[in-house]
Amino acid sequence: MTSSYDVAVLGAGPAGLATAAAFVAQGRRVVVLERGDRDVFRVGETLSPEIGPYLQQLGAWETLSGHLDACSPFTVSRSAWGTSELEERPSILHPLGSGWHVDRARFDLAFADWVAERGAAVCFGVGNCVAERAGTGFQVRSRRGVPIAASALIDASGRGAPATDHLQSSTWRAHDRQVAILRRFRPRGAVNPGPGIVLESVTGGFWYSAPLADESVLAVYVTDSDLLTGLGRGKETRFRSALKDAHHTTVRLGGYEPVEPPLVFRSDSGCLVPSAGVGWTAVGDAAMATDPLGGNGVLRALESAAALVRGWGQPSEEDARLRKFSDYLDLRASYYLLETRFVNAPFWARRRPTAPDGAPLSWKEVEVQLRPTASLRWAKDAPPSAEAWLPPGALAALKSGLKGPAPAHRALALVRDAAALVDRRLLIGLEWLLAAGVLVEE
Numbered sequence: 111m112t113s114s115y116d117v118a119v120l121g122a123g124p125a126g127l128a129t130a131a132a133f134v135a136q137g138r139r140v141v142v143l144e145r146g147d148r149d150v151f152r153v154g155e156t157l158s159p160e161i162g163p164y165l166q167q168l169g170a171w172e173t174l175s176g177h178l179d180a181c182s183p184f185t186v187s188r189s190a191w192g193t194s195e196l197e198e199r200p201s202i203l204h205p206l207g208s209g210w211h212v213d214r215a216r217f218d219l220a221f222a223d224w225v226a227e228r229g230a231a232v233c234f235g236v237g238n239c240v241a242e243r244a245g246t247g248f249q250v251r252s253r254r255g256v257p258i259a260a261s262a263l264i265d266a267s268g269r270g271a272p273a274t275d276h277l278q279s280s281t282w283r284a285h286d287r288q289v290a291i292l293r294r295f296r297p298r299g300a301v302n303p304g305p306g307i308v309l310e311s312v313t314g315g316f317w318y319s320a321p322l323a324d325e326s327v328l329a330v331y332v333t334d335s336d337l338l339t340g341l342g343r344g345k346e347t348r349f350r351s352a353l354k355d356a357h358h359t360t361v362r363l364g365g366y367e368p369v370e371p372p373l374v375f376r377s378d379s380g381c382l383v384p385s386a387g388v389g390w391t392a393v394g395d396a397a398m399a400t401d402p403l404g405g406n407g408v409l410r411a412l413e414s415a416a417a418l419v420r421g422w423g424q425p426s427e428e429d430a431r432l433r434k435f436s437d438y439l440d441l442r443a444s445y446y447l448l449e450t451r452f453v454n455a456p457f458w459a460r461r462r463p464t465a466p467d468g469a470p471l472s473w474k475e476v477e478v479q480l481r482p483t484a485s486l487r488w489a490k491d492a493p494p495s496a497e498a499w500l501p502p503g504a505l506a507a508l509k510s511g512l513k514g515p516a517p518a519h520r521a522l523a524l525v526r527d528a529a530a531l532v533d534r535r536l537l538i539g540l541e542w543l544l545a546a547g548v549l550v551e552e
């Protein structure tokens with residue numbers, strides 16, 4: 111392995127691997143540095159059929175479709191969302207047919223081996239990489255790898271963009287504090303897990319379960335970090351305690367036993383702002399991460415890699431990204447608004463933008479009334495529903511920055527630095543805080 115490359119890609123998830131493959135195809139010398147070992151567990155086991163065209167475009171389809179053919183087909187979703195009964199949605203309705211339930215570690219590994227065969231240097235188990243500017247390029251150091259010099263840097267390190275933290279030119283703006291606690295289960299005897307995904311909403315969040323390639327079943331509880339810690343001490347206690355509320359998941363896991371202790375992953379929606387600078391760009395979840403409820407993170411990672419390579423060298427369009435993220439939050443809210451059984455529970459209140467009478471609020475339909483010269487002050491703690499208007503980081507910034515009265519434009523600057531949203535949405539958020547008495551005008 112040489113230590114000097116055209117492009118260093120940090121992270122060997124689907125976004126990093128697809129980007130690496132596309133740059134190799136252009137004749138560039140590429141290294142992919144992955145902190146984790148080859149066989150480490152990875153989340154995101156259900157793949158949409160829409161990934162096919164992206165893999166075909168890269169030239170990886172022939173190799174990876176063989177791998178996918180050996181996995182369980184994803185044919186159906188059954189969900190109890192807004193109702194206590196499971197409703198079925200067959201994937202035959204999808205124009206591209208069924209998807210796949212994969213072992214994500216194995217899928218990503220097969221992808222990585224293919225990328226290495228194409229000519230990229232792919233290094234696993236190097237530990238957390240740290241990139242620094244060096245001359246006109248970058249130097250990347252890692253705990254167990256040799257130092258790498260590269261002209262261009264791709265941050266494909268996933269949610270939170272940890273690999274370029276220290277470049278200090280951008281910040282991760284989380285829109286919530288969502289986490290997922292998950293556990294694999296294996297059959298005790300001859301049991302059939304039933305097909306597809308089972309999704310169910312509960313007071314503190316939602317559960318989903320999916321069969322994996324090796325007859326085991328993955329059960330995942332998605333909630334907020336503060337609500338998870340409120341369930342008791344330790345992951346085991348928290349997982350068991352949350353499962354008590356999940357009727358359909360418990361039924362599905364009958365006849366199964368846990369394979370290993372529960373694992374916790376962050377699953378916040380968020381954006382890196384900005385997502386690119388001179389010589390570097392973030393891709394996949396590192397640029398923008400969305401709720402696992404969508405089940406399309408791998409597809410988005412491949413799309414994002416294709417867009418990055420197409421637009422390489424062009425200035426990044428940050429305003430368009432903020433609009434896209436604001437639109438995504440609206441789409442997410444439309445799903446959470448469908449669940450009306452737990453509206454006062456913090457998890458749901460934080461995701462459902464509603465008025466005090468429970469009617470859905472849309473920031474696109476109201477006029478901005480707030481005067482730039484209005485003098486605002488933080489008056490009282492925000493209710494959970496305020497997080498459906500502005501993210502926790504923005505509320506914290508207002509609380510500490512508006513202890514005394516300050517003009518509205520100062521309040522806007524505070525939330526702008528803490529949220530990845532278009533200004534209009536931020537202004538409406540401030541107005542809703544005024545209406546709720548969290549802010550007062552003096």
Ligand SMILES: Cc1cc2nc3c(=O)[nH]c(=O)nc-3n(C[C@H](O)[C@H](O)[C@H](O)COP(=O)(O)OP(=O)(O)OC[C@H]3O[C@@H](n4cnc5c(N)ncnc54)[C@H](O)[C@@H]3O)c2cc1C
Binds near residue numbers: 146153290376396402
């Ligand atoms: C609970 C949960 C369930 C999900 N379910 C699905 C699903 O069913 N289907 C779906 O399509 N998506 C799902 N997703 C989303 C999906 O997993 C991600 O969107 C997708 O993996 C993003 O790909 P990526 O390449 O951008 O990032 P990742 O796959 O996260 O890859 C990032 C890589 O970077 C490495 N890394 C991190 N820091 C560093 C560093 N400093 N140096 C070097 N390497 C580093 C990490 O080890 C990792 O391998 C789920 C997500 C969660 C949290």
